[in-house]
């Protein structure tokens with residue numbers, strides 16, 4: 001056994017023991033591709049699914065005491081994971097689940113809840129104001145971390161309170177100000193906190209009116225995004241004063257490919273995965289960046305998060 005494999009096995013057994021003691025489901029050598037919308041990614045040495053903030057806090061304390069690294073996975077809709085896998089344990093928030101609780105014109109929901117489900121559930125209850133989030137296939141926690149948004153609005157605009165666990169295992173709640181959110185960043189990502197639940201501020205409305213706005217937003221996405229294919233949403237952030245998608249389109253990059261990774265014909269800032277590998281996708285990203293640098297003199301920055309050891 002090589003030193004790397006020995007170290008990996010040693011870490012996996014330490015994490016598995018901590019998980020067992022805390023009653024947390026733990027899978028060993030779990031492939032990550034199926035946990036992402038792009039569909040690529042090799043195994044994590046351990047894959048843990050804590051079911052509550054208290055259990056997650058206990059896990060964090062034990063892992064911190066043992067000096068163990070970790071990564072947090074939401075719905076995997078903004079992630080590209082190395083085919084060779086990772087050396088760090090992965091903690092999934094999928095089991096931080098449960099029903100959203102409506103409180104007047106607000107709703108408190110668990111971090112693992114998917115945005116489309118939350119938005120539709122609230123439409124049925126006559127709580128609107130979140131329709132712009134409907135087509136974003138992320139979890140509530142991942143969307144807070146990324147300050148996800150669409151149509152010029154961000155989730156940070158409607159957040160009232162965020163409950164988090166720190167890497168040291170402290171549970172806390174925070175009422176963030178607008179300045180704690182920015183373009184695809186938030187205090188969550190900047191401070192390395194883990195979101196366990198969030199309260200969003202909406203406004204009461206007729207369910208039918210909310211459903212119509214959801215239908216409009218869905219129709220726009222269906223017309224402009226490759227929703228039937230594997231992707232991770234927009235690859236690059238918008239450069240100052242321009243849209244990355246429009247820029248890539250102007251440079252005729254639609255259809256450019258590397259192996260099974262192809263720039264979508266429907267949206268030039270989406271890469272669709274037709275049986276490609278993580279390496280194909282990263283090669284295509286480099287090609288796109290290089291073309292934009294050479295032909296427009298712009299250095300595009302990644303919006304997607306890439307997980308790889310080196």
Ligand SMILES: Cc1cc2nc3c(=O)[nH]c(=O)nc-3n(C[C@H](O)[C@H](O)[C@H](O)COP(=O)(O)OP(=O)(O)OC[C@H]3O[C@@H](n4cnc5c(N)ncnc54)[C@H](O)[C@@H]3O)c2cc1C
Nearest residue numbers: 074075076077078138139141142143145148149194195233
């Ligand atoms: C078809 C499609 C359309 C999309 N459209 C949009 C769009 O319109 N607007 C937009 O903003 N995005 C869009 N996205 C991208 C993506 O859905 C969002 O960025 C989403 O918010 C990511 O959430 P997630 O749960 O999937 O996070 P993941 O991809 O699992 O993780 C993303 C990051 O968040 C961190 N994270 C995850 N959960 C937590 C948590 N509980 N606490 C702390 N950190 C956490 C992860 O560690 C990682 O760094 C789209 C993606 C697809 C596939």
